[in-house]
Amino acid sequence: MVKTKEEYTALLDKLRDGEIETLTITPSEFFVFQQAFMDYKTRKRIVGRAGNKGIVVYHYAQNS
Numbered sequence: 001m002v003k004t005k006e007e008y009t010a011l012l013d014k015l016r017d018g019e020i021e022t023l024t025i026t027p028s029e030f031f032v033f034q035q036a037f038m039d040y041k042t043r044k045r046i047v048g049r050a051g052n053k054g055i056v057v058y059h060y061a062q063n064s
Contacts, residue, residue: 002029008036015060016042027054 003011014020025033025048037043048056 002032005032005036005039008033009040012036012040012043012046015046015058018060021059023058025056025058030054030056 011020011023015023037046040046045061046058047061048058050056
């Protein structure tokens, strides 16, 4: 089941706060995730690395 924009925002908060190290987004999740990401205040510190089959793994760059 795809998460809501609010759930992705909460995951981005956890990423920022160090509660989780990475956030993995699949192609089916990307549209809703992108909405949360674009509205996220510190999105420029969230770095994504594209992988196989359209999967992107994000981490929070603490010292950027």
